Amino acid sequence: MDRYSAVRRLYGNRDMAESTKYDLSTHLCGVRLDNPIIPASGTFGFGGEYDDFYDINILGSVSLKGTTLHARFGNPTPRIAECRSGMLNAVGLQNPGIDAVIAEELPRLRSRFRKPIMANISGFSVEEYTECCRRMDSQEQVAFIELNISCPNVHNGGMAFGTSPEAAAEVTRAARRVTTKPLIVKLSPNVTDIVSIARACEDEGADGLTLINTLLGMRIDIRRRRPVLANTTGGFSGAAVFPVALRMVYQVAGACRIPVVGCGGVESAEDVVEMMMAGASAVEVGSANLHNPYACRDIIENLPKVMERLGIERLEGIIGAAHRG
């Protein structure tokens, strides 16, 4: 078996899938995706770890690990704490830095992944976000830039840009100036008025919005009487956050014209349909990948069955269905 046979097999499969009754394709910022499923940033590395489990070419796209200008080790361990129906993480943007991502990770992923790639950018200053966007803009293999202004696990950066409309506007405006690629801003749920922040990003030229990043949370080890996480607090994700994410997608999709990527607690094909009905054009799957590395594959396989049950032939047709009277 040569190295491309898997890809040929995949294209064969895709042609077959397209000839069936159920159309899973969608569009995000004008880019066609074979299906709406995108592994969320931070749960999929740069793609390589999932090669052991399935051919990642079945995915709609992949959102890469959050990348900063310089390499970061991240926070001390423990970085992970389990919760009921979810988990906390305080990884703290561990990544090899944008130069290594561009020189090593992107070519490695491109050599075996033929779908649109979403680069995820983070930073600690407007200048850092801008520089990272500028460098990603010149990468032909990057289809989307996802601007992470919502990481709760780093200090003096990350989420600080996503918690006020003014700061969100400033960083979006700066990023917009240096890239012509679709710019998708990933927003924090840890705010009082998500719509005002979403509108601020839209007004400054964002092409899309991802909702939501993790909710700030905490656990205490009652035997040690200390926080479980070395960072004290962490980002809460997993099945439990789905209703919060769905509500924010619904609110923002109803208030903005740019497309929304739904993210938060998605674990099943039914969740994907629900997110799309709330207004999501595509759907990111995050923590589910960590407890079930086959989660995205399972969801993609189950979508046609769920569509059949619900009488949906074209998935894209249900985007925002819950808004229509």
Place this chain on the structure above:
Amino acid sequence: MHVMDKVVFEIEDNAALTADVMRMRLRGDASAVKRAGQFVNIAIDGLYLRRPISVCDFTADSLTIIYKVVGEGTSRMAAMRRGERLDILTGLGNGFDAEHDCRRPLLVGGGVGIPPLYRLAKDLVARGRQVTVILGFNRAEEVFYADEFRATGAEVIVTTADGSYGRKGLVTDEVRDREGGFDYFYACGPVPMLRALCEATPADGEMSFEERMGCGFGACMGCSCKTASGSKRICKDGPVLRRAEVIWE
């Protein structure tokens, strides 16, 4: 690219070895397990994250794990019965390098760090090495698998902190006494034990580490640690690290 399918294992038996240490034997496709010191990640109904457990022994179609009941996940595992089925990711982590060029390896295990050394002892004996195993416990009631280790053909020394079984003292006391009698070590146990081991001997060796994990297969960066050769993920680049890589914090 090797594609691993979802594997469901069936519990053959699940029995107590001591008051809080259990052994579970499972039947299912374990062909992805290649080396002693690798681990499996077990999905447990009602809990969000899997539970990583080291492999004690394996064949192509069976797994033996030994685990200490410490929290919600292992408590639920302890209540499982023969015939129940478990969704398990296997073949995770690097495992020990049983091919390492040495003649007289020393294996040092502390408490629930002992199980992965069992398969390693068998593999090393099968390679013709002169194997010595030191197993450390707090007291006699906690001792498990001493006879199984003896049956591998290795020389086995058990230490207990209170002297109620075997030699009184710590594994490192025994290591000091045997300095020069081994040319490489393999160890698994609590970090203070591993650190004391490295202070007790200048010999080269490798050690298996623990950390809280998210995924167990290298995707989430939840279990990263700093090493002399850069950041490593305990789940994917470890859990076994070579002595020269380890940075004690």
